[in-house]
Amino acid sequence: MKRILILESNEAFAGELARYFSTQKDCEVCGVSGDGEEGIKLLEKFSPNVAVISLFLKNMDGFTVLEEAKRSGRKTDFIVLGNFSDDAIINRTIALGARYYFMKPVSAEIVGERAMELTAGPEYAAGREKYERRRPASLDERISNIFISIGIPPHIKGYNYLREGIKMAVNDPHIINNVTKGLYPIIGERFNTSASKVERAIRHAIEVAWNRGRIDAVNAIFGARVYIGTEKPTNSEFIALVADKLILESMV
Secondary structure: OEEEEEEOOOHHHHHHHHHHHHOOOOEEEEEEEOEHHHHHHHHHHHOOOEEEEEOOOEOOOHHHHHHHHHHOOOOOEEEEEEOOOOHHHHHHHHHOOEEEEEEOOOOHHHHHHHHHHHHOOHHHHHOOOOOOOOOHHHHHHHHHHHHHHHOOOOOOHHHHHHHHHHHHHHHOHHHHHHHHHHHHHHHHHHOOOOHHHHHHHHHHHHHHHHHOOOHHHHHHHHOOOOOOOOOOOOHHHHHHHHHHHHHHHHOO
């Protein structure tokens, strides 16, 4: 039985999360609280597999809860919810062990899906416990959450071009082998621009993320030490990396 702890000061949203988890097989909510001090006690008492934690809590904020959990060596996976897209705040949550950071508003279903992925064991791969395949409509949200975490801002042109390229690679992984004559021209046609402008805008989007120094966030998202220092991927490498992650997450 997978134990889920919900630390959320918004009672309505905490209720939505609890209802989502109540529908999942082999899953129980071991506690719901909007109080950080009580949250520490619940972590110690239940040792949950996943804790969904808001940065805004009563008496003790989410950062302090994360710090206490890290200091105690707790193995719980944390999904953090906040109202900020500030680099320093996101980097801090990742450094304190957050597996995902979601900027509110976010749906309880999206948060719940990520939590269930984190609790998936060998039986998931063997097919004894299956999760519902993601609806195509949720793909944009999943890509956007990755972009937010690593620091690609939505106001630059490369954001939409890059997201379109990743969606194309998810639907047809072979297109990544022909980005210059295949992927870029198709994106250019869809956005009424040239292939060369698409290439430059995507490169700029990736450079923006890397210049913000979120290497730890990148490695945390992909579950391995993929990049170090100022090293950054090519356009095709980054698109392939994100597409592979999304494909693997959706496999049943």
